[in-house]
Amino acid sequence: MPVPHGRTAPGIPVRDRMSRRGFLTAGALGLGGLTLPQLLRAEAAAGIRSSRKSVILIYLIGGPPHQDMFDLKPDAPKEIAGPWRPTATNVPGVQICEAFPRLARMMDKLVVVRSLVGNQADHDAVQVFNGHHPRKLPVPSGGWPQLGSTVARVQGPADPAIPPFVSLCYTCTHGPYNEPGPGFLGPALAPFRPMGPARNDMVLQGVTADRLADRKTLLRSFDSIRREIDTTGAMRGMDAFSEQAFGLLTSSRLAEALDLSREDPRVIARYGTGDPKVFMDGNGAPRVPQSLLMARRLVEAGVRVVTLNYSKWDWHGGMNAEGRANNSIFLREAEDFPVFDQCVSALVEDLHQRGLDEDCTVIAMGEFGRTPRISAQVGRDHWPQVNCALLAGGGMPTGQVIGATDRIAGEAVARPVTFGELYATLYRNLGIDVNQTTVPDLNGRPQYLVEDNAKPLPELI
Numbered sequence: 001m002p003v004p005h006g007r008t009a010p011g012i013p014v015r016d017r018m019s020r021r022g023f024l025t026a027g028a029l030g031l032g033g034l035t036l037p038q039l040l041r042a043e044a045a046a047g048i049r050s051s052r053k054s055v056i057l058i059y060l061i062g063g064p065p066h067q068d069m070f071d072l073k074p075d076a077p078k079e080i081a082g083p084w085r086p087t088a089t090n091v092p093g094v095q096i097c098e099a100f101p102r103l104a105r106m107m108d109k110l111v112v113v114r115s116l117v118g119n120q121a122d123h124d125a126v127q128v129f130n131g132h133h134p135r136k137l138p139v140p141s142g143g144w145p146q147l148g149s150t151v152a153r154v155q156g157p158a159d160p161a162i163p164p165f166v167s168l169c170y171t172c173t174h175g176p177y178n179e180p181g182p183g184f185l186g187p188a189l190a191p192f193r194p195m196g197p198a199r200n201d202m203v204l205q206g207v208t209a210d211r212l213a214d215r216k217t218l219l220r221s222f223d224s225i226r227r228e229i230d231t232t233g234a235m236r237g238m239d240a241f242s243e244q245a246f247g248l249l250t251s252s253r254l255a256e257a258l259d260l261s262r263e264d265p266r267v268i269a270r271y272g273t274g275d276p277k278v279f280m281d282g283n284g285a286p287r288v289p290q291s292l293l294m295a296r297r298l299v300e301a302g303v304r305v306v307t308l309n310y311s312k313w314d315w316h317g318g319m320n321a322e323g324r325a326n327n328s329i330f331l332r333e334a335e336d337f338p339v340f341d342q343c344v345s346a347l348v349e350d351l352h353q354r355g356l357d358e359d360c361t362v363i364a365m366g367e368f369g370r371t372p373r374i375s376a377q378v379g380r381d382h383w384p385q386v387n388c389a390l391l392a393g394g395g396m397p398t399g400q401v402i403g404a405t406d407r408i409a410g411e412a413v414a415r416p417v418t419f420g421e422l423y424a425t426l427y428r429n430l431g432i433d434v435n436q437t438t439v440p441d442l443n444g445r446p447q448y449l450v451e452d453n454a455k456p457l458p459e460l461i
Helices: 020-026 035-046 101-105 126-130 147-155 197-201 209-229 238-250 253-257 265-271 290-301 329-353 419-429
Strands: 054-060 086-088 095-097 110-116 165-167 305-310 360-365 387-393 400-402 412-414 438-440 446-448
Touching: 054 126, 054 147, 054 290, 086 101, 101 329, 110 412, 110 419, 126 147, 147 165, 147 305, 147 419, 147 438, 253 290, 265 290, 265 329, 290 305, 290 329, 329 360, 329 387, 360 419
Parallel strands: 054 305, 054 360, 110 400, 165 305
Antiparallel strands: 086 095, 110 387, 360 387, 438 446
């Protein structure tokens, strides 16, 4: 009688019924399972390259207000312009919000895209993390992989002891705010997540290196037994990846990169700090500038892609019992803008001072823009017609603004930029040719990395 997919037939000996997943689980280190060796195996299969090009992707959860940050319209009616005034930057003719004095002083190191089009209309982190519109068909089975997973598949680790893709994203209670994952590339190419349970897996927590070595010897004994009963060959080659996993636990490089106490206190102060336990508005991410510092430390250690989510920018406004605005968008902006100004400028400055600005690309953006007209609740609602993005580093020609919007920042009127172009630029900066590179989906079909055969932005080449 045929056996249903995913099940085993009764009467088959246990040694033959044990699945590959079972063998992988059985080979766990006792420190959170074999996720790390599985990741290392996939990375090795993709090939190890020597390039140290990297990307730090900062997701501004909820959609930041483009017309209050980098595309102010001071001559528009007050119900559109709001209270912020533009300030001059160190690039003649370029102005940004007065709440960003540090960024204004380093505009020559930045790129502002004011005309990002093709945005989704709802909260969904998918497009930010992989460049594909979530409702654009066809979507391959399993879904599109995010940037870091694709890079891990195509390039592998720059250093065998350092994962190619690390996520510093906090898990939000509102599901659409969370990273989409590795898609059709599978869980082996998911990010290493030190902000979650994996952080505990990185720490020996009272277990000395000698005791870990004893455990390693014991596991080898068990592995030899399992290999004798492994009829599928699933254990073959496990040694190399388990060795690397033990290496990450006993080596200091990744653990040190994640340990901010090793950083110069003056640098920490330059970035600023926030409380990682306070999730903005309850369902956003914490407002933690130190995540940007940790991202810099990770790329310096050899990580290719670092993703992080930062605060919550979904400001619809609100009223109190007396009918007065107590959660207006402008009150929230007055809280968040200075902190954002400080930590992003610190990151860009840090990259330049450390000689990383040619190799590391920084990009900050949300899933859409905000409505030109200020609502009765003193907020701005979702606006997919146009969005903005902030970039730095990557060896790009900086000190420029790309695109323009109309007089109320409602529509792109010059040089509309697509997510495909933006992502083609990120891949190019990593050394990946989107015109030649494909990754196989679950059916073995080659899939190109970006939508609509997009090319890198010529302004940034």
